[in-house]
Amino acid sequence: MKIIHTDEIIAAVEKLCMDANYFLGEDMLQAFHTAQAAEQSPLGQNVLGILIENADIAKTEQVPMCQDTGMAVIFAELGQEVQVTGMSLTEALNQGVRQGYAKGYLRKSIVKDPTLHRDNTGDNTPTVIHYDIVPGDQLKITVAPKGFGSENMGALKMCKPSDGLEGVINFVVETVDKAGANPCPPIIVGVGVGGDMEKAAILAKHSLLREAGEHNADPEWQKVEAEILRRVNQLGIGPQGFGGTQTALAVHIETFPTHIAGMPVAVNINCHAARHKEVVLTGRDA
Amino acid sequence: MAAEILLQTPLTQAKVAQLKAGDAVLISGTIYTGRDAAHKKMVDALAQGQELPFDVKDQIIYYVGPSPAKPGQVIGSAGPTTSYRMDAYAPKLIELGLSGMLGKGWRSPEVIEAMQAHGAIYFAAIGGAGAYIARCIKEAEVIAYPELGPEAVRKLRVENLPAIVAIDASGKSIYAEGKARYQQN
Structure with a gap:
């Protein structure tokens, strides 16, 4: 005791x-650098450079x-x-x-x-x-x-079991597409699948506590994370929504057993200030 | 990226006409802040026949609610907030001559129509770059609604505040064009 x-x-x-x-995690800074190297849009690269400088100012001056x-x-x-x-x-x-x-x-x-x-x-x-x-x-x-720029862009859907994996993926990708420039991309996409309505929402939020890009422990769900990230980054939204290939830095999924009749899916988007x-x-x- | 355009306020119609979606600008001069609660108060004031706290003609309103200034700072962190929440109020101010809005994210068709009809620009600042943008703000003074705290209307003097012309006065949008350029499938 x-x-x-x-x-x-x-x-x-x-x-x-x-x-x-004040102090953005090293995982996020690393993700910014990786995204800057991969980004095809010059404007998007410029945005990522400003975000790296912003994090440095915040850390040095101890300001938000x-x-x-x-x-x-x-x-x-x-x-x-x-x-x-x-x-x-x-x-x-x-x-x-x-x-x-x-x-x-x-x-x-x-x-x-x-x-x-x-x-x-x-x-x-x-x-x-x-x-x-x-x-x-x-x-x-x-x-x-x-x-709340990013929190406002979250969504929850009580999917049907027959919607299957494709239904989960489509709902997440649609949610990011609708959010567009609003949640300050590049984003981290938190996803909760299963449980009941509120459990799915808490799982989605909890997944954002992981280091950027840390995968689900289950290899099958790791593949789903990778597939959603690929699809999201094909949307073309890009850093700040100005167009580009780096809309999301990572997708984090958490799951929980659910009822025979249901498949809740919650999406909680985190801005780059994760x-x-x-x-x-x-x-x-x- | 093309070289930035130096933009000095006030934002006259002559300057509005020259700005195109996708242009990178550095804004200098006086701008005003206002976000959710201040916009509601301003539009309510107009409905009651009262004057606005400042003349919006040829001015830029920055959608921002800064964090508190630390001792020795002009202002705390001061990046843009998401603009769509001001969509219900913006057309009224554009009708009165407001020629610039600075925020982040998409705007409604109603706002874009008002921008086209009256000649206004929607600029996007870098969302989340609050510490970076604060360095461009040289003076800040609360001029209305101090009871709103971070949402009070402030008069700012800015130097070389970086922004992108997100939507120009012809209605062209970097959000639509940029997305189309990089979309796959």
């Missing part, structure tokens, strides 16, 4: 919010790479042999976001009511938290700020 105090959790989340917004510092999405995996002390875990995660967005000069983009009262909450809370209870005595926290940082807290002995 381990004990983790919420003060430690708050400090960790505060730092993760800032780090995620994008002004949309996102809705703070948190995945928390709590070992069942951990006891959290202090305040509630949910309140601690929100407090960490509150402090990170204030101290880090990050934009506060959350409104109180989605429809009736679109007043800014002023501190970028509440955060969206996905909890998982797992074996072990650690707490893993991933902060993945998500901008941000996620994680920490594992080990606490102290009880």
